[in-house]
Amino acid sequence: MNAAQDGGLMALFINIAPILAIFVLFYFLMIRPQQKRMKAHQALIAGVKRGDEVVLSNGMVGKVTRVEDAEAMVEISQGVNV
Numbered sequence: 269m270n271a272a273q274d275g276g277l278m279a280l281f282i283n284i285a286p287i288l289a290i291f292v293l294f295y296f297l298m299i300r301p302q303q304k305r306m307k308a309h310q311a312l313i314a315g316v317k318r319g320d321e322v323v324l325s326n327g328m329v330g331k332v333t334r335v336e337d338a339e340a341m342v343e344i345s346q347g348v349n350v
Contacts, residue, residue, distance in 0.1 A: 316340055324350070 316322065320332045322342060333349060334341035341349050 313338075 316332055316335060318332055318335055321329065322332060322340075323329050324342065328344050328350075330342035330344035330350070332340050333343045343349050
């Protein structure tokens, strides 16, 4: 390689480096923590069993009466199931 090609490669790297740095930063600050939270949430959902007391996203407290694949039936009051 001669000096002209060497300088061109270096200039290309200098132009691309900030974009690569942004992607790496984006991965460590956004994607990786979200994957960790999702994995912890899935483990929590998988651990729910009949008779557990849970708090729904709207703040209602109830007891799990039935658990199916990805759904759970929660009794929030006598005879009221969600």
